[in-house]
Amino acid sequence: MKKVKVQLSILLLLIATVVNCQKKEVVITTKKITDQIYMLRGKGGNIGLFVGEDGTFMIDDQFATITPKIIAAIKKITDKPVKYLVNTHWHGDHTGGNENMQKQGAVIVSHENVRKRMSVDALVRGKTKKASPKEALPVLTFTKDMMFHLNGEDILISHVHNAHTDGDAHIYFTNSNVIHMGDTYFQGKFPYIDIDSGGSINGYIASAEKAILMSDDETVIIPGHMNLSNKKELISFKNMLVVVRDRVKKAIDSGKKLEEVKVDKSITEEYVKDFNWGFISDEKFRTSVYKSLKKH
Numbered sequence: 001m002k003k004v005k006v007q008l009s010i011l012l013l014l015i016a017t018v019v020n021c022q023k024k025e026v027v028i029t030t031k032k033i034t035d036q037i038y039m040l041r042g043k044g045g046n047i048g049l050f051v052g053e054d055g056t057f058m059i060d061d062q063f064a065t066i067t068p069k070i071i072a073a074i075k076k077i078t079d080k081p082v083k084y085l086v087n088t089h090w091h092g093d094h095t096g097g098n099e100n101m102q103k104q105g106a107v108i109v110s111h112e113n114v115r116k117r118m119s120v121d122a123l124v125r126g127k128t129k130k131a132s133p134k135e136a137l138p139v140l141t142f143t144k145d146m147m148f149h150l151n152g153e154d155i156l157i158s159h160v161h162n163a164h165t166d167g168d169a170h171i172y173f174t175n176s177n178v179i180h181m182g183d184t185y186f187q188g189k190f191p192y193i194d195i196d197s198g199g200s201i202n203g204y205i206a207s208a209e210k211a212i213l214m215s216d217d218e219t220v221i222i223p224g225h226m227n228l229s230n231k232k233e234l235i236s237f238k239n240m241l242v243v244v245r246d247r248v249k250k251a252i253d254s255g256k257k258l259e260e261v262k263v264d265k266s267i268t269e270e271y272v273k274d275f276n277w278g279f280i281s282d283e284k285f286r287t288s289v290y291k292s293l294k295k296h
């Protein structure tokens with residue numbers, strides 16, 4: 001009997017190990033948006049891909065460890081290598097593959113604050129993130145807007161101030177009517193406002209308003225995380241931000257402290273069911289909105 005028990009526990013351990021290994025295995029999925037534009041998902045921020053005769057244009061690159069898988073997925077779509085790579089902001093789940101991609105010949109483009117933040121040691125959620133090597137840094141930077149004219153498309157890259165960070169960009173394919181919003185948009189979820197990197201709730205709202213203005217009912221919106229989206233969903237996201245911001249502001253104006261806002265579920269009550277998720281709970285979101293309003 002004892003022997004059977006031991007064998008059973010070894011078997012369970014083996015199963016658990018196999019399940020664990022499978023969990024870690026990243027699979028890249030490809031979603032076709034138009035004949036030329038694709039969204040790739042694996043681990044980290046959503047990747048945008050634009051293909052055509054002149055060369056491949058990429059938006060964000062997730063993590064260094066999965067670059068070979070990402071390149072393999074790109075090769076299934078086009079035989080043209082990545083010529084330009086735009087970083088929507090500096091976070092590691094969007095820029096982790098930069099060094100690998102640069103070595104493959106990609107020219108990396110970003111807002112100047114992305115390069116600045118990647119160039120120095122930084123504090124990320126209480127931990128020190130080492131400065132990136134030179135090979136991982138963007139080589140072309142912009143301060144406000146820039147245009148790409150490629151594969152018969154006019155692509156507008158525009159900076160939005162102090163939203164998710166201080167270096168965010170929207171990438172708008174003006175002919176194809178597709179916008180990649182980076183992490184200024186978490187589709188259907190409470191967003192992560194990186195206050196230490198210059199993010200703010202008011203900037204988040206302004207960023208959403210800007211993308212709403214650029215959109216019509218046909219626009220396809222690629223969020224930094226979660227699923228492909230549209231103008232209608234972006235408006236719901238923006239409305240949620242405005243309501244929560246106004247309630248937190250009212251609480252601050254009436255003298256409430258962070259500890260009180262943190263536990264005041266009424267501020268986010270109608271949004272918890274849909275917008276809550278593992279990374280940003282309603283409590284975390286109330287806390288960051290409070291801190292952002294206090295800071296700016």
Ligand SMILES: [Zn+2]
Nearest residue numbers: 089091164183
């Ligand atoms: Zn981010």
